Amino acid sequence: MQKEQILEVQNVVKHFDISGGILDQLRFNKGKIYLEKKTVKALNGVSLTINKGETFSVVGESGCGKSTLGRTILGLYPPNKGQIFFKGNRIDNLSPKKMLPFRTKMQMIFQDPYASLNPRKTVRTTLEEPIRFHQPSLSKKEIKEKVEEIMAQVGVDPGWADRYPHEFSGGQRQRISIARALMVDPEFIVADEPISALDVSIQAQILNLLMEAQEKRNLSYLFITHDLSVVEHISSRVAVMYLGRICEMGPTENLFDSPRHPYTQALLSAIPKLGETGLKHIKLKGEVPTPIHLPSGCVFHLRCPHANERCKKEIPELITLDNQTQVACHGVEEKRI
């Protein structure tokens, strides 16, 4: 049976121009003056689909483009190329007005709940704002009831609605920002490192809350995190990114049990395991190159233990393996890995 898709990303490219003003761009070479543009190639042709009710996780090293992907999907950055569909509707080229109905359906939760909550607004004001904006027909009483209902759902005492963010602990603040996202009854949430700033025992509370909300509301998540044991626990599918490209994507069990891309193999081998002594991870040579100067061919070839001549020249496309995993690697395609 075909699963119902909620989101589709097709070949999305997002580059940031960081060359600055004209004067910063001036270069002088061999007696000629010319302008040099500098761009950060954050996303370089990303395609994926997310199904209704699933948790789709994105992992990868700092700067590989995870947050940019989340923000581009939500329309916070316009993509340079590619298309984004929400329930079959193309949304990447809409005017702000036409985008409005989709804004309530797609919400975001951030890593630092303190920075994302306005310190000068009470919890009540913060929670009422989105609903006043998107559902102006609701009465005062209805809004008040909704605030109390959602606060109770995320486990914050509704009696505390008139307090300010600094009066809450980190975990409670993250509950409040989840409440803010839930106020407008979204169907899809981008959660960008929602638990990274929290303690282990609080992480468990927030993860439970997110899983509960998903079950009750049939929510779909795009979950961004660097904690691979969390990814394994909550997600149905995973995409591994490297320098703005997906190098491997597939059902969580398959990807964790038999990672195929050399980068995924190195990444998974680096997870510190409980009760294991000594370190047995796969060592990668070199450093992650900057997304300003992308390597030719496979973006991973400079650090890959299996790279050959073809890898230096030709960009590998995602191919689908027997176990539904997709891998972009010449070595796997040639059956040498």
Next chain:
Amino acid sequence: MDKLLEVKDLVVKFALRTGTLTALNGINFSLLPGERMGLVGESGAGKSVAGFSIINLISKPGFIAGGEVIFEGEDISKYNFEQMRSIRGNKISMIFQDPMMTLNPVLTIGTQMTETLLAHKQMSKEEATEIAIECLKKVYIPSPETRLKQYPHEFSGGMRQRIVIAISLLTTPKLIIADEPTTALDVTIQAEIMDLLLELCIKEKMGLILITHDLGVVSQTTQKIAVMYAGRIVEKGKTLDIITNPKHPYTQGLIKALPQTHKKGEKLYQIPGIMPNLNQIPSGCPFHPRCTFKKDICSQIEPSLKSVDKGEVACHLYA
């Protein structure tokens, strides 16, 4: 074997306008030469204060209010500033989460490394440069001769942390205190740095106090663990024993809350409540309001560390 370090009944307080707060309430632990210990617990437990107080880096309004820190047979907690300088960055090095706490942004790493050496050892500048290059090689920085001429901002985060480790190796210390040395780094780079630290500790027979909240990292690199809660050590023992058979309800909770110990998608175990503020520590066992095993005595009398099996636990369940 003679102990390398022995921390005895160490008390650290902070004199705040709102009153005096006890951040370390008499902690005890010791380390043999070359031994590696993990100091774990949630945010605010007092892990960093414990690490800093060993080398007397507690700054006002904080102060050491009691106890001893015996390093190679001498109580260094009573050392004055000058005496302490001969220990700090020499026999005991510290590595912080943010490498820029150690690195000076306006000096080349070569200058920083040779200055550190010349401050502690009698030698020529050429000799110091030689040693600096040796240490950069030990942490696998390619072409160290050219790298010496570069500034910290010319390195990636992972490389900066490796340079900090190289600096800490310059004086061949006996003990390294590493406070969340990899928390800001990516998983693959984190593994690389921990690997390096472990290798160097073993090769150079250095002791290590690893401060972290990541039980996975501790489990792979240390031989023993001390678990902290509200400024106290509540459990001590061999690493594998603590991970596989934790005794204190708080340690049990920390391990039970990890996704790794659950079936996929299963609701995660939650420790109820949150860590208390150090100025509002509950009576009796400081963990009792969150404890699912508490008895009457738990809210009345504070349990002290007692030997249980091969480790030590501060909990009335083991009386």
